[in-house]
Amino acid sequence: LCKKLGDLQEQMGNIETKTFESILQNSNFNDSTKTIINEIYKSSNISNSKNRRYSENWILLCILFRIRSPSAYEFLRTQQILPLPCFRTVRRYFSQVKSECGFDEKFFQLLKKKISILTNEQKHGMLLFDEIMLRESIHVNSSTLTYSGLENLGKDYPQDQNTSLKANHGLVFMFQSLSANFCQPIGVFASKGTVSGIVLAQLVIKAVSLLEIIGAKVDGIVSDGAQTNRKMWTELGITGDKCQVQNYVIHPMDDTRKLYMFSDAPHLIKCIRNRLHDKKVLRVIYFEKTILF
Numbered sequence: 001l002c003k004k005l006g007d008l009q010e011q012m013g014n015i016e017t018k019t020f021e022s023i024l025q026n027s028n029f030n031d032s033t034k035t036i037i038n039e040i041y042k043s044s045n046i047s048n049s050k051n052r053r054y055s056e057n058w059i060l061l062c063i064l065f066r067i068r069s070p071s072a073y074e075f076l077r078t079q080q081i082l083p084l085p086c087f088r089t090v091r092r093y094f095s096q097v098k099s100e101c102g103f104d105e106k107f108f109q110l111l112k113k114k115i116s117i118l119t120n121e122q123k124h125g126m127l128l129f130d131e132i133m134l135r136e137s138i139h140v141n142s143s144t145l146t147y148s149g150l151e152n153l154g155k156d157y158p159q160d161q162n163t164s165l166k167a168n169h170g171l172v173f174m175f176q177s178l179s180a181n182f183c184q185p186i187g188v189f190a191s192k193g194t195v196s197g198i199v200l201a202q203l204v205i206k207a208v209s210l211l212e213i214i215g216a217k218v219d220g221i222v223s224d225g226a227q228t229n230r231k232m233w234t235e236l237g238i239t240g241d242k243c244q245v246q247n248y249v250i251h252p253m254d255d256t257r258k259l260y261m262f263s264d265a266p267h268l269i270k271c272i273r274n275r276l277h278d279k280k281v282l283r284v285i286y287f288e289k290t291i292l293f
Contacts, residue, residue, distance in 0.1 A: 035061060036082070043083035054085055059093050066090060102154020103187045103210055111184060112214035122180035124217040126262075127207055129173045130224060131194055136166040152190045153199070165192040171200075173207050175216060186211070197231025204232065205252055212253040220260035224267040233261055 029037065035057045043052060054062075062084055066073040077084040115123060138149035151167045167190035176183040187207060189195065195203070208218045223229045233239070238261045239246050251257035276282055 031057070032061060039083050052083065052085070054089075059085070059090070063090055063093070100155070101152035101189050103206065107186070108210055108214050111186070114182075114184075115215040118177070118180060118182070122177050122182070123215060124179065124219055125175055125177040125182075126220045126222050127173065127204070127211065127218050128176055128222045128264075129171065129200075129204070129207075131169050131171045131226070131228075134168050134170050134190070136168050138166055150190070151192045153195075153203075154187075154189060167191055169194055171195050171203075173203070175211055175218070178219070194226070194228045197228050197235055200228055200232040201235040204236075208252060208259065218251075218259065219257075220262055222262045222264050225263050225271065236261070 027034070035055065039055065039058045062073075065084075066087070073084060076082045077086065136149070138147055140146070141148050149166060151165045169191045171189040171191065172185055173187040174183055174185045187203075189203070204221060208221075211218050223232075236249050237246060238249070248258040248260045251259045272282065
């Protein structure tokens with residue numbers, strides 16, 4: 001057995017890199033397995049671990065692995081079971097990723113590849129957005145010599161909207177498929193205070209347009225009942241008046257479709273709870289009749 005193992009090691013040592021890559025490409029392994037085997041083979045040909053060079057796919061897998069389980073990552077790395085880069089190397093790759101506010105065209109090009117492999121039913125989904133409060137903070141990015149933490153609504157927005165004020169609110173847009181376990185944030189914005197209803201309406205229309213261009217089908221928009229969101233509904237012609245209920249608009253990318261507006265259920269339940277707690281009475285209008293609970 002030892003002799004056979006030695007012979008196999010000798011045969012592996014005599015295989016050229018191009019031959020090995022050709023054999024690997026013609027195998028039935030999936031892409032992730034091919035990447036792992038290729039990295040193991042390349043690391044075996046390097047005597048000094050500091051001279052290793054990692055492929056882009058391997059770095060991405062390592063980043064995802066370390067996010068999921070840092071302890072398992074460190075165990076496999078320290079025991080040299082897999083040729084995993086150290087955390088400083090991973091962090092250095094992270095620092096090279098440019099993350100900016102607004103909608104990134106390059107990101108949507110990558111998202112288009114993901115959307116293209118979905119079925120027609122899975123391409124239909126909802127656009128969700130929400131705002132959160134942030135702690136004001138500012139620091140200097142030494143690699144780009146710019147400030148981070150200031151108000152920023154994206155490079156495509158008028159410059160007078162991007163001020164030098166410290167941002168204390170974050171606005172996030174996300175796409176959620178209706179029939180697949182798939183959701184993806186598509187844009188983030190930093191603002192001083194809440195984003196106004198008019199600006200919010202413009203950002204919503206642009207987000208819908210960008211998603212439709214890459215093949216997604218946006219059937220509705222979900223948000224909470226904040227005042228700025230209701231202002232956005234008003235700007236789009238949405239009203240909950242009992243005499244003229246209007247919960248949709250004509251789709252901006254297809255005149256034959258409708259784009260529906262939804263107020264998310266958890267916030268509606270919270271509003272009912274707050275009403276019962278404060279007023280002890282809940283008034284419901286049902287077929288022009290007022291019912292008290």
